[in-house]
Amino acid sequence: MDAQIESLLGDAAGEAAAHAPAPREALDREEHLIRDAVLRMGALVEAAIREASRALVAHDAALALDVIKGDAIINEAQRGVSRLIAVTIATQQPVARDLRYLLTLDHVTYELERMGDHASSVAKAVIKLAPEPPLQKYIHLPEMAERGAVLVHGVLRALVDADAVKAREVAVEDDEIDRLYHATFDEVVELMRQDPANVERGTRIIIASHYLERIGDRATNIAEDIVYLVTGDVEDLNP
Amino acid sequence: MNAAQAGSTLDAPVDGHTPPAQASAAAIPTIHVATDRGSDGAPSRPLGQTIVELRGVSCYYGSFRAVKDVSVTAAKHDVTALIGPSGCGKSTLLRTFNRMNDLVPSFRATGEILLDGQDLYSKSVDPVAVRRRVGMVFQKPNPFPKSIYDNVAFGPRVNGFKGNMDELVEHCLRKAALWDEVKDKLKQSGMALSGGQQQRLCIARTIAIEPEVILMDEPCSALDPRSTLQIEELMAELKKDYTIVIVTHNMQQAARASDVTVMMTMDTSDRAGYVVEQAETIQIFTNPKNQLTEDYVSGRFG
Numbered sequence: 001m002d003a004q005i006e007s008l009l010g011d012a013a014g015e016a017a018a019h020a021p022a023p024r025e026a027l028d029r030e031e032h033l034i035r036d037a038v039l040r041m042g043a044l045v046e047a048a049i050r051e052a053s054r055a056l057v058a059h060d061a062a063l064a065l066d067v068i069k070g071d072a073i074i075n076e077a078q079r080g081v082s083r084l085i086a087v088t089i090a091t092q093q094p095v096a097r098d099l100r101y102l103l104t105l106d107h108v109t110y111e112l113e114r115m116g117d118h119a120s121s122v123a124k125a126v127i128k129l130a131p132e133p134p135l136q137k138y139i140h141l142p143e144m145a146e147r148g149a150v151l152v153h154g155v156l157r158a159l160v161d162a163d164a165v166k167a168r169e170v171a172v173e174d175d176e177i178d179r180l181y182h183a184t185f186d187e188v189v190e191l192m193r194q195d196p197a198n199v200e201r202g203t204r205i206i207i208a209s210h211y212l213e214r215i216g217d218r219a220t221n222i223a224e225d226i227v228y229l230v231t232g233d234v235e236d237l238n239p
Numbered sequence: 240m241n242a243a244q245a246g247s248t249l250d251a252p253v254d255g256h257t258p259p260a261q262a263s264a265a266a267i268p269t270i271h272v273a274t275d276r277g278s279d280g281a282p283s284r285p286l287g288q289t290i291v292e293l294r295g296v297s298c299y300y301g302s303f304r305a306v307k308d309v310s311v312t313a314a315k316h317d318v319t320a321l322i323g324p325s326g327c328g329k330s331t332l333l334r335t336f337n338r339m340n341d342l343v344p345s346f347r348a349t350g351e352i353l354l355d356g357q358d359l360y361s362k363s364v365d366p367v368a369v370r371r372r373v374g375m376v377f378q379k380p381n382p383f384p385k386s387i388y389d390n391v392a393f394g395p396r397v398n399g400f401k402g403n404m405d406e407l408v409e410h411c412l413r414k415a416a417l418w419d420e421v422k423d424k425l426k427q428s429g430m431a432l433s434g435g436q437q438q439r440l441c442i443a444r445t446i447a448i449e450p451e452v453i454l455m456d457e458p459c460s461a462l463d464p465r466s467t468l469q470i471e472e473l474m475a476e477l478k479k480d481y482t483i484v485i486v487t488h489n490m491q492q493a494a495r496a497s498d499v500t501v502m503m504t505m506d507t508s509d510r511a512g513y514v515v516e517q518a519e520t521i522q523i524f525t526n527p528k529n530q531l532t533e534d535y536v537s538g539r540f541g
Contacts, residue, residue, distance in 0.1 A: 023468030026475065026495065090524040091494040 027092040031101065034084050035160070038105050038112070041077045042156040045112050046149045048074070048119035049215065052126060053145035056138055056208075061130040067123035074116035081109045097229075104225045108159065111218045115152065118211040118218075125208040135201040139187055140180040144212040147177050151219040158226050167226035170219055171237035177216035184209040290315040290482050291336055291452060296350035297511075298331050300343065305331050307511040309350075311501050313452070318474055318483045320493035320520070323503035324535065328512025329486045332503070333454050336484060337373035338366040354452070371398070374445035378457040380437035382429035382444070387412075387421050390429040390440055394448040407447065414480075415443035416473050435466025439473065446481075453477065455485040459492065471496040490536055494524045502532045 022028075048067050055063035085106045088094070094102060122145070129135075151170055158166035188202040220238045227235050291313040298306040306328035313319040321329040331340065338359060340346040352359045359369050383390050391408045400407065408425070412418040417439040421432070429440050438458060445453055455474075459467040474483055474496055487493050493500050500523040502515045516529045527533050534540050 022472065023465050025472050087521050087525060091521065093491050093494065 024092075024098075027088070027094060027098060030084070030088045030092065031098065034081060034088065034102065034105055037077065037081050037084065038109055039156055039160070041074060041081065041109060041112050042152055044070070044074050044077065045115045045119065046152045048116055049122075049145050049149040049152065049212075052119050052122040053142050055123060056126045056129065056145075057142055059130045059134075061127045064123040064126040064130065068120050068127075071116050071120040075113055078109045078113035082106055100229055104159075104229045107225055108156075108222050111222050112152075115215050115218050118215050121211045122208045125204040125211075129201060129204055132201055135198060135205060136187070136191065139184045139205055139209070141184070141205060141209055141212065144177055144180050144184075144209060144216075147173065147180075148212055148215040148219070151177070151216055155219045155222045155226070158223065162226070162230050164227045164230040167223040167230075168237060170223040174216040174220045174238065177213055181209050181213035288315050289313070290355055291484065292351070292353040292356075293332075293335070294351040294353070296332075296335065296348060296352060298328065298335060298340070299345075299347045299349075301345040304509065304511045307506070307509075307513050309503075309512075309514050311514055311517050313482060313484050314499065315482050316478050316480075317498040318478050318485060318496055319499045319501065320497035321484070321486045321501045321503060322488070322490055322493045322535070323512070323515075324505065324540070325488065326510075326512070327503045327505045329503055330456055331512070333456055333484060333486045336452065336454055337375055338369050339375065341366050371448050372450055373452045373454060374448060374450035375454045375456065376438070376441050376445055376458045379461050380434060380441050382432070382437050382440050384428065384430055386426045387429045387432070387440060388425040391443050391447045394444060398448060411443040411447045412440075414446055414477070415439045416469070416476070417443055433466075434462050435469060438462060438466070438470060442470075442473070442477070446477075450481065452482045452484065455483065457486055457488060460488070467492065490538075494520060494536075500524075502527075502529070502535060504531060504535070 048070055051063060051070075052067050054060070055067065085102050089099070089102060122141075151173055154173070155167065155170045157163075158170065185206055188198075188206050191198045192202045217238060224235060224237050227233060227237070289312045293309050293311050296306065296309045297304055309332060311319075321333060323329055334340045335348050335352055336354075336359075340348065348360060354369070354372065358364070383393060385393065388408055391411050392404050395404065395407060409418060409422075412421060417436060420436060421427075421440075429437065432440060438461075442453075459470050462470065471492065474485070477483060478498075485493075485497065497520045499517065500520045501517045502523065503512050504515055505512050516523070516527060516532045518527065522528075523532060524536055527536065
């Protein structure tokens with residue numbers, strides 16, 4: 001027995017944890033893991049939006065196909081995070097802010113998953129558009145996509161920082177995406193009036209821009225969640 | 240909520256060379272919940288080897304059968320929780336693991352009770368030796384009426400420890416997360432500590448004899464909520480070196496702190512306790528197989 005203890009004491013020399021453990025370390029750890037998984041999901045969604053846009057401008061059907069395949073991974077990630085949240089709630093019994101935070105994260109992953117679907121839908125339109133010459137430099141699609149990706153990034157930053165001010169800013173920036181969508185619609189309809197040869201491409205562009213507009217709306221939904229989490233107030237940021 | 244720093248994920252610029260979505264997807268982590276298992280309950284590490292096993296065990300006080308036909312296992316480096324309503328035999332079962340029931344004259348156990356494959360109740364086994372390998376922490380903290388130092392040193396002294404006692408005492412108090420709070424008052428009585436501290440002292444005392452298994456019989460029921468949660472975090476650390484079996488009537492504690500849960504109840508017809516279900520804790524608290532288990536953990540009976 002002495003020999004066992006001698007070898008243990010050898011390890012003790014560098015032992016760090018001499019403090020009494022913090023009461024909710026396990027819950028905090030799980031919250032961080034879940035939050036990190038949500039952020040990774042957000043990065044995938046951002047990338048998907050930008051890749052769909054890049055594929056459009058480069059007429060790259062293969063890249064667009066990658067976006068569509070990549071959506072399966074975003075979907076799986078959402079299922080995984082949702083499961084983790086259910087397990088954490090069942091085993092750690094969070095209340096008050098911890099509970100609201102986890103419920104918020106569950107909703108955020110749902111919105112991110114739908115955004116991933118929308119990016120995938122844009123990519124499907126891109127596949128059809130790729131073999132054709134561009135219609136007026138893709139109208140406003142590239143700008144809408146870039147703004148959408150920036151909004152996703154910004155709203156996740158606001159979530160991490162628990163920043164209601166930043167969250168409200170996201171809602172305001174989404175207004176610009178809405179404006180671009182309506183402008184796209186009007187311009188494309190005009191192009192279709194001018195020349196029936198434009199109809200097919202124009203329709204696909206309108207469809208794609210609609211999905212990009214929805215991405216912005218979903219970022220605003222997340223922003224509303226953040227405002228609620230931080231302030232306890234339910235605000236409609238997209239009236 | 241912490242205004243936590245965003246991970247590198249948010250700060251990394253997404254440039255024109257970002258690889259397709261698949262590449263970064265592999266980084267979605269499997270959460271390391273208390274059990275170190277995947278979220279659907281399937282183990283993300285191989286199941287630990289069994290260290291304690293009960294096969295067809297029944298416990299009798301005289302002619303009364305208090306526990307009937309129990310077959311459970313506790314795996315090495317797991318926290319295994321025994322839960323169930325009052326009177327279902329959880330503590331009786333726990334005390335068979337270290338032969339504490341021997342101290343009750345009318346007690347008798349049948350079936351096999353194995354520690355590392357060795358039958359603890361065979362005639363050739365010394366019960367005192369068993370209790371060196373299987374330590375116990377009780378519901379009410381019960382430090383010896385001695386100094387903090389002597390509480391920890393007592394067991395090793397009895398066992399003939401010849402090494403550096405000061406180092407051993409410090410090591411055990413550190414492991415029990417008590418050292419910082421008592422290092423300047425080791426000569427003070429152990430009984431002058433707060434409840435949570437006393438319980439940690441009892442844990443340090445148990446560790447000092449180098450057991451393989453630590454039994455805990457409702458170790459937190461006499462403690463305030465904060466001390467309770469501290470002890471639970473301590474258990475998560477301790478299981479790296481020991482195997483822990485805990486009886487608790489606090490289901491939420493079992494949910495937070497254990498890897499595997501054994502659900503017991505009492506059969507009203509013969510008043511004998513029996514095992515309803517043993518499964519990974521995540522499973523028991525998200526989707527148990529047995530309706531009785533579901534009703535109990537939901538607070539609908541018991």
